[in-house]
Amino acid sequence: MQIPFNKPYLSGKETHYISEAVLSGKISGDGIFTKKCHQFFEQKYGFKKCLLTTSCTDALEMCAILLDIKEGDEIIAPSYTFVSTVNAFVLRGAKIIFIDSETYTPNIDTEAIEELITPKTKAIIAVHYAGIACDMDKIMILAEKYNLYVVEDAAQAIDSFYKDKPLGSIGHLSAFSFHETKNIIAGEGGMLVINDEKFIKRAEIIREKGTNRSAFFRGEVDKYGWLDIGSSFLPSDIIAAFLYAQLENLNTIQLRREEIWKNYYNDLQILEQKKKLFLPIIPEYATNNAHIFYILCKDLEERTQLVQFLKEKGIMAVFHYLSLHKSSFYQSKYNGKNLPQSDYYTDCLLRLPFYYELTKEQQDFIIKNIFEFYGL
């Protein structure tokens, strides 16, 4: 049996909608399907304004431009995250103030934020790891107290909630990903969500190469020109067509993923009881959108052995981020403070195969082999 780590799922109408987009004669950005996707998100989750982008990385770069991040500004962000979370701000000259993960989840330790705030701090970036919410109330209270912006890196957080609020709706700005490894996919794709109205107009301009082309297409101005910095952040309508087919099946996809997550959790609990490994903890304020299933091994050595053991059986389990404060790019710019929890997740976290079409038999096979590895 060969079990990959991920397998993109086609929910049915992707190619149908793509040909519809192609045959409509308008395949550049902001066509019919892009509008349908924007509407879907604005209606379902009450996001004030959605703009599809070519990736979550691009949406984050738009955030950095919108917040006027300049040389010397400080950004508080986790070390245990994907490069783009912080690279987007480094591109504008920001200094990243890395913060540790909390004890029970890889999310940022909200208790450690306040002491890192200085007069130069501009924003806090909240990454909802595995689609599990950060403690947003604590973050928003600090942001208000010190007049800071909050950006949610909601790349993994579609259809997940914090105290009944959809993730992506809480910070001033949020970024989602539709990369093929996420729950809802478009190959490469992303979305900027704007919850603070004052950013809407400028976001449209930045996304259209610094021009007011969006207002021109709506007939609000009679010609369009260069108004600001920007880039080409909008995706072709072909991408949006693919995405729309996925969105129509969001509930089905989520239900199946939740089932897979629970299977892993229930079956592996015995190993946790026997203190062989630890399982994810979902705080009471968060829902679980079943984006990732991870286990926590005793140490790096044991995890490396388990990865190898599973690989020999044809099972691809993969670790995740390497602490960014220790990366070859950033370590020389870093102040040297230890971030032990970030290092713990770097060394011990292991993600198990997780995709819509993973069968019960395959899952049983994976679980059986993990038991075997631990001698049970």
Ligand SMILES: *Cc1c(COP(=O)(O)O)cnc(C)c1O
């Ligand atoms: C996937 C991911 C990204 C990047 O998304 P792209 O759409 O590939 O640019 C950024 N941040 C986090 C936390 C992610 O998981």
